[in-house]
Amino acid sequence: MAELVQRVDLIFGEYSDEKYKVLEETLSRSNEDIIKDLLNSGLKGRGGAGFPTAMKWKYAAEQPVKEKYVVCNADEGEPGTFKDREILSKVPRKVFSGMAICAKVIGAKKGFIYLRGEYRFMLPALQVELKEFHVYAKKLKLDFTIEIKMGSGAYICGEESALFESMEGKRGEPRNKPPYPTVSGYLSKPTVINNVETFVNVVVICRIGPVQYRKLGTQDSRGSKVFSVSGDTPKPGIYELELGMPLVRFVEEFGDGDTKAVQVGGASGFCVPMKKFKDTIIGFEGVPTGGSMMIFNSSRSMYNVLHNYLGFFEEESCGQCTPCRVGCQQLKKGIEAVKRGDKPVVYLDQLMKLSETMKITAKCGLGQSVANSFSSIVNNFKEEMIY
Amino acid sequence: MSPNGNLIRELVEKHGRSRTSLMPILQGVVERQNYIADYDLTDIAKELDLSAAQVYGTATFYSFLDTVPRGKYIIRVCKTITCDMHGKKTIVQTLENMLKIKVGETTQNKKFTLLETNCLGWCHKSPAMLINDEPYTELTPERIHDIIADFMNKS
Numbered sequence: 001m002a003e004l005v006q007r008v009d010l011i012f013g014e015y016s017d018e019k020y021k022v023l024e025e026t027l028s029r030s031n032e033d034i035i036k037d038l039l040n041s042g043l044k045g046r047g048g049a050g051f052p053t054a055m056k057w058k059y060a061a062e063q064p065v066k067e068k069y070v071v072c073n074a075d076e077g078e079p080g081t082f083k084d085r086e087i088l089s090k091v092p093r094k095v096f097s098g099m100a101i102c103a104k105v106i107g108a109k110k111g112f113i114y115l116r117g118e119y120r121f122m123l124p125a126l127q128v129e130l131k132e133f134h135v136y137a138k139k140l141k142l143d144f145t146i147e148i149k150m151g152s153g154a155y156i157c158g159e160e161s162a163l164f165e166s167m168e169g170k171r172g173e174p175r176n177k178p179p180y181p182t183v184s185g186y187l188s189k190p191t192v193i194n195n196v197e198t199f200v201n202v203v204v205i206c207r208i209g210p211v212q213y214r215k216l217g218t219q220d221s222r223g224s225k226v227f228s229v230s231g232d233t234p235k236p237g238i239y240e241l242e243l244g245m246p247l248v249r250f251v252e253e254f255g256d257g258d259t260k261a262v263q264v265g266g267a268s269g270f271c272v273p274m275k276k277f278k279d280t281i282i283g284f285e286g287v288p289t290g291g292s293m294m295i296f297n298s299s300r301s302m303y304n305v306l307h308n309y310l311g312f313f314e315e316e317s318c319g320q321c322t323p324c325r326v327g328c329q330q331l332k333k334g335i336e337a338v339k340r341g342d343k344p345v346v347y348l349d350q351l352m353k354l355s356e357t358m359k360i361t362a363k364c365g366l367g368q369s370v371a372n373s374f375s376s377i378v379n380n381f382k383e384e385m386i387y
Numbered sequence: 388m389s390p391n392g393n394l395i396r397e398l399v400e401k402h403g404r405s406r407t408s409l410m411p412i413l414q415g416v417v418e419r420q421n422y423i424a425d426y427d428l429t430d431i432a433k434e435l436d437l438s439a440a441q442v443y444g445t446a447t448f449y450s451f452l453d454t455v456p457r458g459k460y461i462i463r464v465c466k467t468i469t470c471d472m473h474g475k476k477t478i479v480q481t482l483e484n485m486l487k488i489k490v491g492e493t494t495q496n497k498k499f500t501l502l503e504t505n506c507l508g509w510c511h512k513s514p515a516m517l518i519n520d521e522p523y524t525e526l527t528p529e530r531i532h533d534i535i536a537d538f539m540n541k542s
C-alpha cells in the first residue's frame with residue numbers, strides 16, 4: 001500500500017559522524033545570523049502554543065541583564081503525548097545542542113531540563129549523556145552547563161510559569177502574565193523556555209538551513225512534527241510527519257476503518273468528528289497540536305471520553321483561581337446530571353456558557369482550554385451526552 | 388531531633404540550603420522512605436530557614452510527594468482515557484484481588500500501595516502503570532500476575 005502521509009526523518013535522523021559537530025559549527029556563527037535563520041525557517045514552538053521561536057530568543061537576547069537561563073520543558077503531561085520521552089531517549093545530544101545554541105544567542109551560562117516525575121527512570125541514561133556533553137562544551141570553550149530538575153506528578157507544571165515556581169521550590173501555581181519569561185522567568189531572570197522538540201528543530205535548521213527546512217509543511221506550519229498516535233489504531237506509536245496535512249489523510253493512514261472522531265492536541269485540544277475530517281488541517285492554521293492524536297472508533301462513548309477529560313482537569317487544576325477550580329468540578333457534575341436525567345437537555349447550554357466564561361476568566365491555559373474539548377465534544381456528540 | 392535528622396541533613400548537604408533545593412530534598416526523602424512524615428517537614432523547614440507552612444504547602448501540592456505512609460512498592464495505574472479504553476479497569480481489579488486491597492490502600496505488611504494516576508506518557512502501549520519509578524506497559528491480567536508475583540518474592 002502506498003504511504004498516504006509523508007514520513008520525515010529530521011528529528012530522529014542519525015547524528016552527524018562527529019559528536020556535536022552542528023553545535024561546533026553553529027558556535028562560530030554570529031547571533032544575528034542564527035536568529036535570522038530561525039526567523040526565516042518559520043519555526044514555531046512545539047509545546048502547543050506555537051510562539052515563533054526566533055522572537056522568543058530575540059527578546060531574551062535583548063534584555064540587558066547578566067544572569068539568564070535556558071529551560072527545556074520536558075514535563076510532557078498532556079494526555080496522549082509521549083514524543084518528548086522518545087526524543088530525549090533517542091537523540092538527547094540534539095536537545096542539549098539546541099539548548100547550548102540558545103545559551104550562546106541569549107547569553108546564558110546555565111540551563112535546566114525540567115523532566116516529569118513519571119520519567120525518572122530515564123535519569124541515569126540522561127546523566128551519562130550530559131556528562132559527555134559537558135566535556136564537549138569545555139572543549140568548544142562554551143561556558144554553559146545543564147542540570148536536570150525533576151517534577152513530581154503535576155500536569156500544571158508544564159505551564160511555563162508554574163514550571164519556574166516548581167523549580168524555585170514552590171507550589172506549581174501559574175503566575176500572572178505579563179511579565180513574560182523572556183523578561184522575568186526562573187528566579188525572575190530573563191529565561192527562554194522551549195519544548196524538547198523545539199530545541200531539536202533549531203539544530204535541524206542550523207544543519208540543513210532555513211530554505212531546505214521551509215520546504216516541509218505549509219505557509220503557517222513549517223517543518224516536521226513528531227506525532228503521538230494512540231487510541232483505536234492498528235499502529236499506535238510515534239511518527240515524524242510533515243505539518244499542515246489534512247486530518248482525513250491522517251485518519252486513512254492511522255484509523256482502523258471505523259474512526260468516528262479524533263482528539264487533536266490532547267485533553268486541552270479539540271475533538272474533530274468524522275464529518276469534519278476533510279476540512280480540518282493539522283497545524284497552526286487549522287487545529288494545532290503539541291503532537292497528541294487520540295483516535296476513537298464507533299464503539300466508544302464520547303460521554304465517557306469527555307467525563308475522563310473533565311476528571312483529569314478537575315484533579316490537575318492548581319486550584320488557584322475560582323473559575324477553573326470550581327468550573328472543572330461543575331462541568332463534570334453537570335454532564336453527570338444530564339446523563340442521569342436529573343437536569344434537562346438545555347442545561348448543556350448553560351454548561352457551555354460556563355466553559356466559555358472559564359475561557360475568558362481563568363488565569364492560565366489550563367482553565368482557559370477546558371472549553372476546547374468541552375464544546376467540541378458536546379456540540380458534535382450531543383445525543384451521546386443525553387442517552 | 389526527629390527520627391530522620393540524619394537523612395535530612397545528608398540531603399541538605401547534597402542539595403544546599405536555598406529554596407530551590409526544596410524539591411530535590413523532598414524528592415530525596417520520598418525516594419528513601421516512600422513518604423514525607425510531619426517531623427521531616429518541620430526538620431526541612433528548620434534547615435532551610437523556611438516556615439513549616441511553606442514546606443508543607445509545596446509538599447502537598449505534588450501527587451508524587453506523599454505525606455501519608457506508603458508501602459515499599461507504590462503502584463500507580465494510569466486511569467486516563469487511552470488506558471481506560473484498553474482495559475485499565477480489569478488491571479485494577481486484578482491488582483486489588485492479588486494484593487487484597489482497594490485503590491488508595493496499603494497492604495498490612497507495608498509492602499504495596501495501590502494508587503491511580505493520570506496519563507503516564509505510554510498511551511501507545513496502554514494500559515500502563517508505574518511501580519515506584521519503573522514503567523510497565525501493555526498490561527494484561529496475566530502479566531500483572533507475573534509482575535506482582537515477582538515483587539512478592541522480593542524483600
Ligand SMILES: Cc1cc2nc3c(=O)[nH]c(=O)nc-3n(C[C@H](O)[C@H](O)[C@H](O)COP(=O)(O)O)c2cc1C
Nearest residue numbers: 045046047073075076077158159160194195198365
Ligand atoms: C496546562 C499547561 C500545560 C503545559 N504543558 C506543557 C508541556 O508539558 N510541555 C511543553 O513543552 N509545554 C507545555 N505547555 C506550554 C508551555 O507553557 C510553553 O508554552 C512551552 O513550553 C513553550 O515552548 P515552545 O515555544 O517551544 O512550544 C503547557 C501549557 C499549559 C497551559
Ligand code: SF4
Nearest residue numbers: 318320321324364367
Ligand atoms: S486556570 Fe486552573 S490551573 Fe490555571 S491558575 Fe487558574 S486554577 Fe490554576
Ligand code: FES
Nearest residue numbers: 465470507509510
Ligand atoms: S492514557 Fe495511560 S499512559 Fe496515556
